[in-house]
Amino acid sequence: GNSVTQMEGPVTLSEEAFLTINCTYTATGYPSLFWYVQYPGEGLQLLLKATKADDKGSNKGFEATYRKETTSFHLEKGSVQVSDSAVYFCALGTGRRALTFGSGTRLQVQP
Amino acid sequence: GAGVSQSPSNKVTEKGKDVELRCDPISGHTALYWYRQSLGQGLEFLIYFQGNSAPDKSGLPSDRFSAERTGGSVSTLTIQRTQQEDSAVYLCASSGKGLAEFTDTQYFGPGTRLTVL
Numbered sequence: 001g002n003s004v005t006q007m008e009g010p011v012t013l014s015e016e017a018f019l020t021i022n023c024t025y026t027a028t029g030y031p032s033l034f035w036y037v038q039y040p041g042e043g044l045q046l047l048l049k050a051t052k053a054d055d056k057g058s059n060k061g062f063e064a065t066y067r068k069e070t071t072s073f074h075l076e077k078g079s080v081q082v083s084d085s086a087v088y089f090c091a092l093g094t095g096r097r098a099l100t101f102g103s104g105t106r107l108q109v110q111p
Numbered sequence: 112g113a114g115v116s117q118s119p120s121n122k123v124t125e126k127g128k129d130v131e132l133r134c135d136p137i138s139g140h141t142a143l144y145w146y147r148q149s150l151g152q153g154l155e156f157l158i159y160f161q162g163n164s165a166p167d168k169s170g171l172p173s174d175r176f177s178a179e180r181t182g183g184s185v186s187t188l189t190i191q192r193t194q195q196e197d198s199a200v201y202l203c204a205s206s207g208k209g210l211a212e213f214t215d216t217q218y219f220g221p222g223t224r225l226t227v228l
Contacts, residue, residue, distance in 0.1 A: 034216070043220060089154065102153075
């Protein structure tokens with residue numbers, strides 16, 4: 001079956017530091033890959049997505065590249081801000097089925 | 112435009128009571144999903160609707176849980192005889208038709224926080 005593994009948190013960084021949150025997956029077929037973000041007290045928001053190998057999703061300075069050879073979709077940002085503090089979820093989807101989510105990684109950015 | 116809405120935002124109930132949670136998807140979205148988010152369990156899939164039918168109910172944890180969707184729009188998740196372990200945030204998401212080979216983006220509502228005392 002499908003599964004997503006992402007690094008455990010919390011990840012604590014200083015403002016302007018470089019961020020990487022690792023995500024690897026197992027799936028049948030050719031999944032689409034997503035990063036969702038959940039800010040404190042809010043619902044899940046789509047951050048970025050990629051639908052096929054070598055695609056790069058990007059939004060708000062965050063990037064992730066769909067790597068089929070390593071079955072990975074790591075999230076990166078060159079310079080984090082305090083406002084990026086949130087929980088980040090990696091997810092995959094195949095066809096019209098439900099998404100399979102990772103366990104979430106809490107990011108805390110300190111001023 | 113309007114996003115996915117859910118009501119109530121918070122629900123506190125006593126063990127053994129029934130509860131109904133409502134989801135209004137984005138207008139025109141044919142697919143609707145229910146998930147549950149609880150501490151220590153992450154995000155769990157419950158049920159998926161395509162139009163008014165539910166091709167995948169595999170995530171419903173017990174026969175106390177049921178859901179329906181009418182008019183291809185609003186969905187209601189019902190939990191009968193609630194138990195304390197049902198306490199969680201219940202999330203609804205919707206997505207459009209899109210292409211079958213790709214997974215459509217799912218847009219989430221703000222959730223209903225259910226507390227069973």
